[in-house]
Amino acid sequence: MCAGGFSSVVLVAGAVAAGGLLTAAAPVGTTDRAPSAWAGGTPAPVGVQAPTDPLDGRDSADAGSAISDTIPVWELAGDPDSDEPVERGAYLARVGNCVTCHTEEDAEETDFMAGGPPVEADFGTFYGTNITPDPDHGIGGWSEGDLARALREGRGPDGTHFYPAFPYTSFTGMSDGDVADLYAFLMEVPPVARENRPHDLPWYMSVRTAVAAWNAFNFREGRFQQDPERDEEWNRGAYLSRAVAHCSECHSSRTTSGGVDEDLRYAGTSEGMDGDPVPNITPHDETGIGGWSERHLTRYLDFGMDPDGDFAGGSMGAVISRGTSYMTDDDRRVLVRYIRSLEPIDHSVD
Ligand code: HEC
Numbered sequence: 380m381c382a383g384g385f386s387s388v389v390l391v392a393g394a395v396a397a398g399g400l401l402t403a404a405a406p407v408g409t410t411d412r413a414p415s416a417w418a419g420g421t422p423a424p425v426g427v428q429a430p431t432d433p434l435d436g437r438d439s440a441d442a443g444s445a446i447s448d449t450i451p452v453w454e455l456a457g458d459p460d461s462d463e464p465v466e467r468g469a470y471l472a473r474v475g476n477c478v479t480c481h482t483e484e485d486a487e488e489t490d491f492m493a494g495g496p497p498v499e500a501d502f503g504t505f506y507g508t509n510i511t512p513d514p515d516h517g518i519g520g521w522s523e524g525d526l527a528r529a530l531r532e533g534r535g536p537d538g539t540h541f542y543p544a545f546p547y548t549s550f551t552g553m554s555d556g557d558v559a560d561l562y563a564f565l566m567e568v569p570p571v572a573r574e575n576r577p578h579d580l581p582w583y584m585s586v587r588t589a590v591a592a593w594n595a596f597n598f599r600e601g602r603f604q605q606d607p608e609r610d611e612e613w614n615r616g617a618y619l620s621r622a623v624a625h626c627s628e629c630h631s632s633r634t635t636s637g638g639v640d641e642d643l644r645y646a647g648t649s650e651g652m653d654g655d656p657v658p659n660i661t662p663h664d665e666t667g668i669g670g671w672s673e674r675h676l677t678r679y680l681d682f683g684m685d686p687d688g689d690f691a692g693g694s695m696g697a698v699i700s701r702g703t704s705y706m707t708d709d710d711r712r713v714l715v716r717y718i719r720s721l722e723p724i725d726h727s728v729d
């Protein structure tokens with residue numbers, strides 16, 4: 380039945396997919412940390428970030444009400460170290476690609492989080508839903524527990540199974556604090572009364588109970604577990620990659636039942652989006668990114684330029700421009716450290 384069906388779930392961020400033109404992949408907002416390269420300009424040097432922090436100099440006690448008065452919620456780049464849950468949630472929504480999948484390009488008040496560009500899987504096309512707090516069309520009626528259940532169990536308030544095009548398989552690792560921050564942020568988003576676009580699926584996949592079988596094979600619910608053998612930074616990098624930014628959802632080969640093949644996690648797949656391969660990002664010298672320095676990887680995740688001076692294309696373009704380019708230097712550094720610490724796997728995807 381649904382065997383293999385959910386493999387190579389891939390986001391096609393419209394403009395990026397259309398001819399790989401990075402010029403159209405500029406991220407949302409004025410406070411973004413994305414460098415000018417995304418707008419077609421000259422790449423900024425590594426580590427350069429916009430100096431503006433929306434909460435700089437602001438007393439945390441009055442930050443709550445001030446946020447939406449000064450910087451509109453849909454333009455918040457977010458800050459993981461803020462005292463303000465909405466700021467921390469905004470950050471997670473960028474780094475976790477919630478914005479990428481649930482918002483069309485160039486979002487503004489009227490469509491922020493109100494439904495996203497097509498997400499292509501082997502057997503169908505999905506659309507990120509309206510997750511604004513509109514009571515009828517969005518998640519306005521949801522409690523924080525409902526959001527936690529969606530992210531961690533892949534189920535709606537009434538128990539409905541979500542399709543794993545929504546990567547709850549990774550988000551299940553999120554901490555209670557991060558789920559609470561995401562909830563605080565989503566509830567501040569302007570409600571938009573926009574209907575969900577139906578997914579484009581063959582009849583046999585339109586039965587959501589098929590997902591229960593898929594889950595039985597491929598999904599294990601559970602929070603991210605710290606590795607006590609490693610230090611705090613490594614664990615933060617691992618958490619960001621595994622639970623939030625879900626790098627291995629795309630960068631892994633899949634088993635015949637459609638789950639991540641644990642032996643090839645991060646080792647790439649020859650059957651990614653549109654049948655194109657997704658590279659092996661383990662530090663294997665010949666088949667992975669063993670030849671990339673820490674600086675190469677940092678620069679790539681910051682503004683998309685690889686060691687040869689080429690820019691990231693396909694779905695990775697959107698992951699960077701709408702996701703990892705928003706990371707703080709510290710988070711990007713620990714993420715890079717984690718990726719570079721992976722066991723090298725000899726796996727060629729071409
Ligand atoms: C790769 C694309 C993708 C990413 C990344 C993603 N989502 Fe989604 N999300 C989807 C799709 C597609 C659905 C619809 C699933 C379905 O209909 O079964 C969905 C459904 C949901 C739902 C259920 C809403 C409803 O209408 O019932 C919630 C809540 C949600 N996502 C929140 C989030 C949050 C929060 C994040 C970031 C932490 C996130 N999503 C990241 C694609 C994505």
Ligand code: HEC
Pocket residue numbers: 388389390620624625626627628629630651652656657658659660667668676679680685690691692693694695696698703718
């Ligand atoms: C939605 C799918 C997707 C996600 C999520 C994703 N990637 Fe990618 N990644 C790709 C694709 C596709 C490419 C190939 C890009 C190209 O052809 O220019 C790529 C390329 C890369 C490369 C370049 C490798 C090379 O050999 O050229 C690196 C490094 C990388 N990704 C790291 C990451 C990290 C780290 C994360 C998590 C923060 C991540 N990716 C999340 C799809 C994804």
